[in-house]
Amino acid sequence: MTQATGASARLPWAAPALADFWSMGDAEREELLLRSITAAHAYHFERNTAYRNTVAARGVGPWARSAELPRLLRATSQVFTSYIDILGTPFPQDQPAGFAEWLAEQVSVELRPQHHFRSRYRSLERLLRVVERAYSGPGLELLTSSGASGRVRVVPRDRASTDLAAESFGLSFQRYLGMGADYTAILMMPERTRIAPARIARYGMLRVGLTPDRVHCTTGFLASSDQVRVRTGRTYRTGWRGGIEKRVWHPALTLVQDRLLDAQAVESAISRLIPAAAHGEKVLLFGSLTQLHGIASFLLDGGRTLTLAPGSLLGTGGGTKGAHAKGAAGLREDLQSAFRLADGGPVPVRDVYTVADANWAAMQCSQGNYHIPPWVHAVTLDDDEAIQKQARATGQLAFFDPCGGGDLFPAFFRTADRATLVRGADCPCGEPGNYLEEASIEPIDPPAGAGCAGRV
Ligand SMILES: [Zn+2]
Numbered sequence: 141m142t143q144a145t146g147a148s149a150r151l152p153w154a155a156p157a158l159a160d161f162w163s164m165g166d167a168e169r170e171e172l173l174l175r176s177i178t179a180a181h182a183y184h185f186e187r188n189t190a191y192r193n194t195v196a197a198r199g200v201g202p203w204a205r206s207a208e209l210p211r212l213l214r215a216t217s218q219v220f221t222s223y224i225d226i227l228g229t230p231f232p233q234d235q236p237a238g239f240a241e242w243l244a245e246q247v248s249v250e251l252r253p254q255h256h257f258r259s260r261y262r263s264l265e266r267l268l269r270v271v272e273r274a275y276s277g278p279g280l281e282l283l284t285s286s287g288a289s290g291r292v293r294v295v296p297r298d299r300a301s302t303d304l305a306a307e308s309f310g311l312s313f314q315r316y317l318g319m320g321a322d323y324t325a326i327l328m329m330p331e332r333t334r335i336a337p338a339r340i341a342r343y344g345m346l347r348v349g350l351t352p353d354r355v356h357c358t359t360g361f362l363a364s365s366d367q368v369r370v371r372t373g374r375t376y377r378t379g380w381r382g383g384i385e386k387r388v389w390h391p392a393l394t395l396v397q398d399r400l401l402d403a404q405a406v407e408s409a410i411s412r413l414i415p416a417a418a419h420g421e422k423v424l425l426f427g428s429l430t431q432l433h434g435i436a437s438f439l440l441d442g443g444r445t446l447t448l449a450p451g452s453l454l455g456t457g458g459g460t461k462g463a464h465a466k467g468a469a470g471l472r473e474d475l476q477s478a479f480r481l482a483d484g485g486p487v488p489v490r491d492v493y494t495v496a497d498a499n500w501a502a503m504q505c506s507q508g509n510y511h512i513p514p515w516v517h518a519v520t521l522d523d524d525e526a527i528q529k530q531a532r533a534t535g536q537l538a539f540f541d542p543c544g545g546g547d548l549f550p551a552f553f554r555t556a557d558r559a560t561l562v563r564g565a566d567c568p569c570g571e572p573g574n575y576l577e578e579a580s581i582e583p584i585d586p587p588a589g590a591g592c593a594g595r596v
Contacts, residue, residue: 150300152547153179158307161514162315166564173517176542177552178204181212184550187248190222191550210527213538216497216553220246220293230291231377233267234260240271243282247296247548251275264292265364268334283336285496287365290375295336295497301546302343305499308513308544309344316503316511316571317453317490319424321349324356324416326409328427331357335365337457337494337501341426344501358408359401371397406434417446420482426455426492433471436478450481454489493581495555499544505569508578509562516541518574520561521554534560536584537576558582 155176161169184191185202191214195204198211223242224230232239236257244251257274261267268282279299284292297305313319325345329338345355369375371393376382409425413435416423425432432454439446454475466474472489479487493502493510502510512518519527520535528535537559544551560580566572 150303150546151543153183155179155543158304158513158515158543159311164514169514170517173515173540173542174206177209177212177517177540178206180542180545180550181552183547184248184545188549189245190219191248209540210521210525210538212540212550212552213521213525213554214552215556216293216495217556219549219553220295220497221291222246223294224291230375231264232294233262233264236261236267236270239267240274243271243294243296249298249547251280263364263366265334265366268294282334283339283496284334284365286335287368288372288374290369290372292365292369293496296548298546298548301499301544301548302340304543304546305340306343306347308500308515309340310347312501312503312511312513313344313348315513316505317424317455318451319348319453320422321351322422323348323350323424323451324354324412324421325350325424325426326356326358326412326416328358328405328409328425328431330359330363333363335363335368336496340494340499341457341492341501345424356408356412358405358412367393402431402434405431406438409435410438413446413448417448420449422449422451424453424455426457429456429468429471432456433466433474436471436474439478440474445478445480447480447482448487450483450485452479452481452487454479454487456489456491457494493576495553495557497551497553498539498541498555499551500539500541502576504578505567505571505575507567507569509567509569510576510578510581511567511571512539512561512574512576514573515543518561518576520559525554528561531564532560532562534558534580537561537581556584558584 153176156172164172181204182202185195194214195212200208200211204212223232223239226242227235227238229235236259240251240257257270261270268284272280272282281297281302283295283297327338327342327345329341331342333339342355342357346352370385370389373386373390376385413423413425425435475489476486481487488506490504491510492504500513500516502512504510517540519538520533521538522528522535535558536554537557538554539552541551559582560577561574562577563574567575
């Protein structure tokens with residue numbers, strides 16, 4: 141991964157380096173963001189078939205005016221699952237050529253396969269690998285949402301957009317969580333995964349300057365979206381394949397996850413935590429609240445409390461409202477009993493909000509608010525999908541990230557979440573800029589599992 145040389149070096153249109161947005165005044169930043177958004181729009185409008193079709197149908201041409209911004213937004217829950225409607229199946233492995241055509245329409249670079257696809261592949265994972273190999277020229281990577289809903293989002297990345305995502309996450313880890321290169325990171329996630337926020341979080345750690353030997357991934361859950369889908373048990377394939385998935389693989393994977401992988405992840409995390417605590421290393425332990433609680437329970441059952449160096453953090457993804465009998469407050473209480481800081485203080489618990497399609501994260505500060513990095517123009521929409529102008533407004537969260545999609549797609553999205561956004565006021569933590577209020581983020585459509593915040 142190259143060091144930052146400014147976003148402009150990696151984008152075909154002029155854009156400032158991400159970190160420079162912090163040193164700008166509000167007016168200058170707003171103006172630059174708008175200029176970058178319209179430049180990104182013009183670039184992608186010309187090259188990205190799917191994007192052009194959507195926004196042209198709303199009457200937008202290549203030069204968007206600021207009043208037209210809401211019309212550039214596409215829904216995260218639709219864009220990268222749209223192959224399902226086009227192919228008529230949530231299983232693109234059954235129609236590889238159709239899937240490749242769909243993909244070519246979603247990106248602003250020309251994808252020409254060097255390679256004939258078979259008529260079908262045995263899993264989604266297999267298909268994604270074959271497609272990545274067929275287009276290895278632009279360094280194509282296909283990231284996914286977790287797969288729990290059975291409707292997997294397939295988000296394309298290339299080297300430039302992966303690099304920008306790593307930089308975006310890395311800068312936020314430094315600024316909002318206070319991390320530096322002297323941290324040891326223990327991530328409750330598999331090292332090799334295409335689940336987007338998990339993969340980018342790891343890249344972000346490396347970008348902060350942690351050497352790879354200080355970033356530990358515990359294989360906390362099944363790594364491929366096929367496995368996650370079958371274990372979750374909401375969507376099976378049709379015919380005999382589905383029968384086998386349901387009767388054989390679903391119970392087997394559930395057993396492996398519950399009995400083996402969860403325990404193995406706890407053991408792996410503990411085996412890293414104990415020496416880090418003994419050496420006085422600052423630690424970031426990152427996982428879902430339930431996963432972190434698994435570690436706390438293990439320690440408490442053995443009558444242990446782990447004392448970590450000041451500066452250490454517990455990071456959560458996927459919200460802190462925990463679907464657990466004890467409730468979030470109970471889980472947090474156990475975390476505070478199991479972990480202490482060497483100076484006697486409680487170990488801070490910080491949540492990280494991400495969307496699978498986004499190249500940025502909003503990280504919780506010491507005051508519990510979620511800070512939006514200044515290179516992202518976040519807005520809330522009212523029920524008529526108009527942008528709310530107030531300094532503090534609650535509505536559907538949407539964002540324009542002019543650099544985030546790199547040269548592949550415009551990252552202008554409506555999320556599947558509602559939140560309260562505060563703009564242009566300093567957070568009580570002292571940080572200027574825009575933030576989402578603590579405990580204000582709610583999925584709009586809770587049961588479907590689409591667009592879950594940081595469900596990694
Ligand atoms: Zn704050």
